[in-house]
Amino acid sequence: MGFYPFAPSSGGVTLPVSVPNGGTGAVTAAAARTSLSVMQVLYPSGVTSGVTDAANIAAAIAALPASGGVVRLAASGPWYIQCGQITGTTGQYVDAEGCYINATGAGDVFRFVDTTNYATRTLVGGAGLLGFPVIDGTHTTGNSCPFHGGDILQLAAYYQACNFTAGTTSKNGWFDNQYWFTEQLHARIYALNGTAGVVFDNSANVSGSATSSFARADVDVYLAQLVDNVSQDGVVLQNGVVIYDGRLRIFGNMVTVTGTPTAAVLRITGQGAGGSNTNFSGIQNSELVIGVESDTVDTGGPYTIFYGSGNNVISECWGGLDFPFGRFTQSNLPGQEDFVYTGPVNGDATLEQYGWSFQSMVTAPAGLQLSQFVSATAVTANGQTIGVGQVSYIRLTAAAAFTGLILNNLAGLYGQVVVVVNESAFPLTFAVPAISTVASGFVIPAGSQQTYVYDHFTGLWYGTQPQEFTAALATAFTSATGTAQQNVTGLAAYLSVGTWKVRGWFPYVGAGTVGSTQKFAFTFAGTASASSYVTWVNQAAAYSAPVTGNAVTTAITTATITATPYYMEFTATLIVTAAGLLQLTVQSTTSGDEITIEGGAFLEATQVA
Numbered sequence: 095m096g097f098y099p100f101a102p103s104s105g106g107v108t109l110p111v112s113v114p115n116g117g118t119g120a121v122t123a124a125a126a127r128t129s130l131s132v133m134q135v136l137y138p139s140g141v142t143s144g145v146t147d148a149a150n151i152a153a154a155i156a157a158l159p160a161s162g163g164v165v166r167l168a169a170s171g172p173w174y175i176q177c178g179q180i181t182g183t184t185g186q187y188v189d190a191e192g193c194y195i196n197a198t199g200a201g202d203v204f205r206f207v208d209t210t211n212y213a214t215r216t217l218v219g220g221a222g223l224l225g226f227p228v229i230d231g232t233h234t235t236g237n238s239c240p241f242h243g244g245d246i247l248q249l250a251a252y253y254q255a256c257n258f259t260a261g262t263t264s265k266n267g268w269f270d271n272q273y274w275f276t277e278q279l280h281a282r283i284y285a286l287n288g289t290a291g292v293v294f295d296n297s298a299n300v301s302g303s304a305t306s307s308f309a310r311a312d313v314d315v316y317l318a319q320l321v322d323n324v325s326q327d328g329v330v331l332q333n334g335v336v337i338y339d340g341r342l343r344i345f346g347n348m349v350t351v352t353g354t355p356t357a358a359v360l361r362i363t364g365q366g367a368g369g370s371n372t373n374f375s376g377i378q379n380s381e382l383v384i385g386v387e388s389d390t391v392d393t394g395g396p397y398t399i400f401y402g403s404g405n406n407v408i409s410e411c412w413g414g415l416d417f418p419f420g421r422f423t424q425s426n427l428p429g430q431e432d433f434v435y436t437g438p439v440n441g442d443a444t445l446e447q448y449g450w451s452f453q454s455m456v457t458a459p460a461g462l463q464l465s466q467f468v469s470a471t472a473v474t475a476n477g478q479t480i481g482v483g484q485v486s487y488i489r490l491t492a493a494a495a496f497t498g499l500i501l502n503n504l505a506g507l508y509g510q511v512v513v514v515v516n517e518s519a520f521p522l523t524f525a526v527p528a529i530s531t532v533a534s535g536f537v538i539p540a541g542s543q544q545t546y547v548y549d550h551f552t553g554l555w556y557g558t559q560p561q562e563f564t565a566a567l568a569t570a571f572t573s574a575t576g577t578a579q580q581n582v583t584g585l586a587a588y589l590s591v592g593t594w595k596v597r598g599w600f601p602y603v604g605a606g607t608v609g610s611t612q613k614f615a616f617t618f619a620g621t622a623s624a625s626s627y628v629t630w631v632n633q634a635a636a637y638s639a640p641v642t643g644n645a646v647t648t649a650i651t652t653a654t655i656t657a658t659p660y661y662m663e664f665t666a667t668l669i670v671t672a673a674g675l676l677q678l679t680v681q682s683t684t685s686g687d688e689i690t691i692e693g694g695a696f697l698e699a700t701q702v703a
Contacts, residue, residue: 103259133697134158142197143388144176144233151188152180162217167227169193177201177238184208184246185217191225192251200236202268203229206243209273211303217277219247228254231288237261241283244270244295245304248278255284263418267292267315271371272300272334275307286318288326296333299369299684301576306336306366306373314422317346317359317386325357325396328386331375332402334366338378343413345385348420355423359386363402374405382435383413388420398442404428406436417441430481435521462466471520474498482512489540490562492518498525501532501555511558515543521565521590526668526673531555536673537588539563563587566696572687573680575606579615585678585697589620589670593703596646598664598678600695603657606687613681614662615649622646646676652689659692 117194122221134154137144154165162185167173169192178201187205198204206221222243229240238253255266266285269276269292285291290317317328327456328344331337334582351357365374388395399408414437423623424444427433429651433455439446469491471480477498480488499522501514516538523537533554539562540543546555565585571581585598604612614630622645630650632638641650646666668676678697 096304124487125202125580133164133166135168137168138141138171138173138675140171142174142196144174144196145179147173147245148176148179151175155180155182155186155188158186158218160185160216162308164189164224166190167193167225168193171198174198174233176205177203177234181205181207182221183516184219184221184559186221187250188222190227193225194225195227195229196233197231197238197240197258198235199228199232200238202242202524203238203240204242206241206246206249207272208246209301209303212247212274219405220250221246222250224250224252224280226252226284228256230256231258231260231264232256232261232330232568234264237263237414238683239265239268240346242268242270244276245273246276248280249276251279251281251283254284254286254383255288258288262289262356262676265293265346268295269308270295271298271304271306271308272298273304274301275305275309276507277307277309278416279308279311281312282314282316284316284318285328291315291317291326291328291330293330293332294335294337295330296335299367299371303370306334306371306375307657308335309338311337311340311342313341314343315345317344317348319347319349325351326357327357327361328359328396330363331377331406332361332364334364334371334373334375336373336376336378337380339380341381341383342377343381343383348386348388348396350389350396350421351393351394355394355396358397358400359384359417359422360398361400361402362406362408363400365405374407374569375402375413375651376407376409378407380411381406382411382412382415385416385418387418388422390420393421395423396426397423398445399425401426401428401429403433404432404625407432410434412436415439415442415445416620442525446476460470470517471682473518477525480514483511485513486511489515492521492522492555494515495520495522497523498502498529499523500525500530504584511545512548512555513543513545516540521563529552533557533590534591537561537563557590560701561699562701563588563699564696567691567693569586573682573689573697575682575686575688577615577682577685579617579681582619582678582680582691582695585691585695587676587697587699588673589618589668589676589699590673590701591670592701594666594668594670594699594701596664596666596668596676596699598695598697599661600664600678601659601661602652602680602689602691603659603692604652604687604689605657606682606684609689610653610682610684612683612689613649613654614664615679615681616646616647617677617679618674620670620676621672623669623671626666626668628668629664632660633663634660649681 164187167190172594173195177199198437244250266288362375366372398570424442430448470491473492473496479500479502521539524532527533533556626644630641
């Protein structure tokens, strides 16, 4: 007998249990097993047109009782089956163990579909093709497919397909929702050469109630492309279908092409046409395993995973992806939010950033998760979004100081910890929390790092260690000659909510009208508590007494203009209640005067609580 997955164990023929829809009149599982032990055994006719064998199988399926059953194809010689003639529905199986089937004509060799609504079906589920027969499409004359099935709960497809290449839309397998959904699909398919591989589809919403669902599918696809320049996808999800809470595994070999690659090991594309399915195709909350290699004959290797758009996603999946040998084209991954994946990734540097790689696994600081090698992200513009995904550290480079950055947690992981490393020679500043999603530690100084933990409930990242900022002038800053308050470029610090110790040393020299004065002050875009304590000390020719207060924005007047350098000292304990930028400013009291802050001036800020 053929292999009947998930079958209850009892004597005789055993099949997946199919019982009438629950309620009055429902039969027991034992009764269902008895009623399903109905079998018709058929033998090939030898007629190579395929008409006779197809008619005999179709008649045998039609003769099965309403409770379902199985038609057994004897392995006593080659079968010839004309496409488009055989249709089965819920409760009906074809067992073709050991058979070699030659497909002729065009269309589906085996079509399994249930056009009824699940609520009105007399049998709950179970149907399909068993026994791993070889189905050869060499003799097909147009678009054809060895197995086209859908809209049946617990649909089964166990077969080997080869050479379905006669038509531009021929496939090695076609799982297709046209009336309802196909859940708990179980399949193992060996696909050798074809126009397309195994396709999951929502091709035509005939009932108006067809859905995207291939929930809890358990599918293994084995690829064997042996003909050069064949641009055949391995597995395709299109027109809004979604595999979730299931398993998809793809193994085998693919070929390269002489030109631009068009094939992909896995292609996820499209959106449902409307009605009950407006979803975008994707794989969610499922085991996804790929182990596929390609040849090295030509330079155009197939894509690893090809996305139709940024709306097509692999989300919250796990397993392992291996593209070990030959030439592959890296995934066209639109963004890391489209690939949320836990497991080793090998052979695609784009995907390796967001899975974790055996070759370059890195141990994060104590208490953090292991992370894969992460390529550095180049910060090139103000307001740039830094994606996170499921990584545990992020490397940033920059050719200048950029502000308004955003740390985006698109995966939304509870309690995720990430270390952000600024490898550049410039400070990098995040935007306010409402935009950046960073609640504390807005500035990452040059050559430093900050550790953040994500709070799913507030949707914000929180710094896990005190912040220390040092800003210093490498060269002198000279003010303009007007009387307006002017920012001292380079002497600023972004203070998040908390208590800060701030210290500054500002050597200065004036030029202009003798007897005029200058003023030092800070602007602060945040809010500091009245409990803050601020001290200014002007170290002029004659010592000046400290000027104290609790407002960091209060100006302190310097001594009379002189060509002799002096310096201003500033110390403060600031209790910050609303984060913002603390910026040193200078101001001349007389137009035409200027003040120079000498190189070596610095501003230090340390968060203490």
